[in-house]
Amino acid sequence: MSEIPYKIYLNEKEMPKAWYNVRADMKNKPAPLLNPQTLKPMTADELEAVFCSELVNQELDNTNAYTEIPAEILDFYKMYRPSPLIRAYFLENELKTPAKIYYKFEGNNTSGSHKLNSAIAQAYYAKKQGLKGVTTETGAGQWGTALSMACGFFGLDCRVYMVKCSYEQKPFRREVMRTYGASVTPSPSDTTQVGRKILAEHPNTSGSLGCAISEAVEAAINTDGYRYVLGSVLNQVMLHQSVIGLESKIALEKYGIKPDIIIGCAGGGSNLGGLIAPFMGEKLRGEADYRFIAVEPASCPSLTRGKFAYDYCDTGMVCPLSKMYTLGAEFMPSANHAGGLRYHGMSPILSQLYHDNLMEAVSADQTSVFEAAVKFARVEGTLPAPESSHAIKAAIDEALKCKETGEAKTILFGLTGTGYFDMYAYQKYNDRQMTDYIPTDAELQESLSRLPKVD
Numbered sequence: 001m002s003e004i005p006y007k008i009y010l011n012e013k014e015m016p017k018a019w020y021n022v023r024a025d026m027k028n029k030p031a032p033l034l035n036p037q038t039l040k041p042m043t044a045d046e047l048e049a050v051f052c053s054e055l056v057n058q059e060l061d062n063t064n065a066y067t068e069i070p071a072e073i074l075d076f077y078k079m080y081r082p083s084p085l086i087r088a089y090f091l092e093n094e095l096k097t098p099a100k101i102y103y104k105f106e107g108n109n110t111s112g113s114h115k116l117n118s119a120i121a122q123a124y125y126a127k128k129q130g131l132k133g134v135t136t137e138t139g140a141g142q143w144g145t146a147l148s149m150a151c152g153f154f155g156l157d158c159r160v161y162m163v164k165c166s167y168e169q170k171p172f173r174r175e176v177m178r179t180y181g182a183s184v185t186p187s188p189s190d191t192t193q194v195g196r197k198i199l200a201e202h203p204n205t206s207g208s209l210g211c212a213i214s215e216a217v218e219a220a221i222n223t224d225g226y227r228y229v230l231g232s233v234l235n236q237v238m239l240h241q242s243v244i245g246l247e248s249k250i251a252l253e254k255y256g257i258k259p260d261i262i263i264g265c266a267g268g269g270s271n272l273g274g275l276i277a278p279f280m281g282e283k284l285r286g287e288a289d290y291r292f293i294a295v296e297p298a299s300c301p302s303l304t305r306g307k308f309a310y311d312y313c314d315t316g317m318v319c320p321l322s323k324m325y326t327l328g329a330e331f332m333p334s335a336n337h338a339g340g341l342r343y344h345g346m347s348p349i350l351s352q353l354y355h356d357n358l359m360e361a362v363s364a365d366q367t368s369v370f371e372a373a374v375k376f377a378r379v380e381g382t383l384p385a386p387e388s389s390h391a392i393k394a395a396i397d398e399a400l401k402c403k404e405t406g407e408a409k410t411i412l413f414g415l416t417g418t419g420y421f422d423m424y425a426y427q428k429y430n431d432r433q434m435t436d437y438i439p440t441d442a443e444l445q446e447s448l449s450r451l452p453k454v455d
């Protein structure tokens, strides 16, 4: 019997007890969310019509550096955390690089990604507020899966609007969500006003994330005892995901390791924001220096080719406006297999840090991303998610630069999830049928010209 308490003790020593809020150390704070009608900053009251109260407090809190993780959430975390921090010896060997490569693996839970870290927090606060349930959207399905698990755990109803093409292409994702008790509706649907409007205008549309968000928000506002939850982009999600970076830091410090370069893939920015948070805090306070690199798909390049401006977060324009690097809410990325990286915008926190030159960004085309994924899988074993493989690609590139210069840098990257539901993408790659579509400047200009006029 002595083994169980020992394990709990070990976990507790290696897990943070509080989340870290990088906004507390930012000189230039991220811009506030704006009411889409009045263009004035959203008040807590306005936000509480859509989001859970405690999450609104976290969203608006630019000053407190630490928020204690409630005991119920810590207990849930202990089922799969601390997540593994692994030295990629075999990859180093394969690349013949003097660099040391570490990755923090967030795919070791059934949902298969880091999204569970925030899903369980958001479900907890909804339950604590006495709500009946939550609504959300899901694109590739990872967020919907994570939220279904979290809601199932707390006995909350979970209604997921799933982008229609994913709903049809990923029936097993859908069944995982239903198994955990969620109801899944393909979006656009005729269950909401905004859905019916979009269907009337585009009867053959296969849906988009922006459209599913609009439907989920409308459903939450119109259903008693429900609120809307979102799996990325928001400040509150960055806060919960800081558990990734804090744990990494605890583990690295235990072995006296200091990373030189920290890399993550960036869709809405939550895993990268969480991974770099405590390290960025040190950089902001002038205590240490690191290079941070965001990696995005060349087909949806919000940081590297977007504009830093206020924009809509959804197609139906029911959500608050957010100041971020964006390609325009109407931008439709080409069919890229990294579904989790196809959002037109980026976290306001990461956008501000990038704008202030505290972080770098690169983009990668999907064929070279899958080349990196396959190389990684063959030597390290884990089959990576297409999203995560963007970080692998950049880590390999940095390690190869070290080979040229002979520098033994320490690289840390986030391996956000596994790719078992993405075998159609791997099939395309294995059959040499993968294509890359990179938007032209004219196409980006087209959607950027329709940004809302603010300031």
Ligand SMILES: *Cc1c(COP(=O)(O)O)cnc(C)c1O
Pocket: 112, 113, 114, 115, 142, 143, 231, 232, 233, 265, 266, 267, 268, 269, 270, 271, 272, 340, 341, 385, 387, 388, 416, 417, 418
């Ligand atoms: C959703 C997702 C991402 C991208 O989301 P971020 O908010 O940018 O972290 C990356 N990897 C996986 C596996 C995902 O599910």
